[in-house]
Amino acid sequence: MTKLTCPNPDCRVAETGKCVEGFPVKECPHQQKIVSIENHPVADVNNEESQQEPTPASRSTSLTETSVASGEILSIGEATDILRKRSTRVLTVIGPNKSGKTTLGISLYDFFQHASFDRWSFNGSMTLPAFEKRCHHARSQCGGSSPETQRTSRSEGLGFLHLALHSHDSGRIDLLISDRSGEFYTAIADNLEDCESLHEVSRADHVIFLVDGEKLASDERHGVINDVRMIIATLMEEEKIGVNQRVGIILTKYDIVFLSKFKERVDRDFENLVNQVEENYGGSLAEIKSFKIAARSELDTFEPCYGVLDILEQTLRRQHIVKHIAPSVSEFSRSFLQLQETDRRGE
Numbered sequence: 001m002t003k004l005t006c007p008n009p010d011c012r013v014a015e016t017g018k019c020v021e022g023f024p025v026k027e028c029p030h031q032q033k034i035v036s037i038e039n040h041p042v043a044d045v046n047n048e049e050s051q052q053e054p055t056p057a058s059r060s061t062s063l064t065e066t067s068v069a070s071g072e073i074l075s076i077g078e079a080t081d082i083l084r085k086r087s088t089r090v091l092t093v094i095g096p097n098k099s100g101k102t103t104l105g106i107s108l109y110d111f112f113q114h115a116s117f118d119r120w121s122f123n124g125s126m127t128l129p130a131f132e133k134r135c136h137h138a139r140s141q142c143g144g145s146s147p148e149t150q151r152t153s154r155s156e157g158l159g160f161l162h163l164a165l166h167s168h169d170s171g172r173i174d175l176l177i178s179d180r181s182g183e184f185y186t187a188i189a190d191n192l193e194d195c196e197s198l199h200e201v202s203r204a205d206h207v208i209f210l211v212d213g214e215k216l217a218s219d220e221r222h223g224v225i226n227d228v229r230m231i232i233a234t235l236m237e238e239e240k241i242g243v244n245q246r247v248g249i250i251l252t253k254y255d256i257v258f259l260s261k262f263k264e265r266v267d268r269d270f271e272n273l274v275n276q277v278e279e280n281y282g283g284s285l286a287e288i289k290s291f292k293i294a295a296r297s298e299l300d301t302f303e304p305c306y307g308v309l310d311i312l313e314q315t316l317r318r319q320h321i322v323k324h325i326a327p328s329v330s331e332f333s334r335s336f337l338q339l340q341e342t343d344r345r346g347e
């Protein structure tokens, strides 16, 4: 028999048999997650599949008061718990595969291990092992020709890396950085249903679109621009981004661009793309800014986290945004969406 429990601390389904979000119990997406996990917990040590690491989607969806964080990348339920409890910013990182999404997240963690930025210093992380695993993989490749970040596979689904930062005047701010496979994003124009599962976009404080500088300096330059254009156009058409979101267009791996004989052409292509996005969508988004970054530079002349800290500053900045009105749709993202900060004021 399946015991009724719910990761939402406000839900008393165990006592009342009723879902606090108004779903018929069997249809509650939170319940479905728990049931499916409870139905498949048998650890068969001979079964290769059961030895695979749990993905964010396959783990329990929330950190309850009695649970201990695994330190792995956070599922949407676990991220929602942080949003519910703390002053949080969500940085959503979107881009085709190998554009540098995961590296951007781990570069911030790496940076705050050794330094502080402006008034911000490291105040902890609930995903230390997840960061360490990703950093270790990159560092352990240093013996090779260049450090490599491990690819994020599509089956891993959506996850969030977590950093807590502190400053004297603002206190603690929690930062959630999305991580997902690039293949998912490049396929969304063909699979519009996938747009419905873009939970990381709806609640983002800052949505950034990455343009791979290395590819832009190569023969693949047209494909790179088209991919990013197509992703932005799809998200606009599907109304996944709009007046509530600050958007960043990011040229990544600028260390490679810097050394390239095509540097001027790359700068020009990037500038044209940014101008086009501003022209097409400037009036429909809260803000559009562009950044050039080298999250993992191979050149000593580039400061660590080159350009990434400007993105961080932009993400942490408070903004004047209308209070988000919770949609009446029956989606798993509901509680995530509802957790917009209500006290945002312009600074």
Ligand SMILES: Nc1nc2c(ncn2[C@@H]2O[C@H](COP(=O)(O)OP(=O)(O)OP(=O)(O)O)[C@@H](O)[C@H]2O)c(=O)[nH]1
Binding pocket: 095, 096, 097, 098, 099, 100, 101, 102, 103, 104, 147, 148, 149, 150, 151, 152, 153, 180, 181, 182, 183, 252, 253, 254, 255, 256, 293, 294, 295, 296, 297, 298
């Ligand atoms: N030289 C240089 N390499 C970088 C930089 N940022 C990322 N890389 C490399 O680019 C490759 C791809 O980076 P990832 O962070 O894994 O890219 P991703 O967008 O997460 O890719 P998927 O997980 O496949 O979607 C890795 O080998 C990184 O080491 C950078 O600033 N400079």
Ligand SMILES: [Mg+2]
Binding pocket: 101, 102, 103, 150, 151, 152, 180, 181, 182
């Ligand atoms: Mg990745």
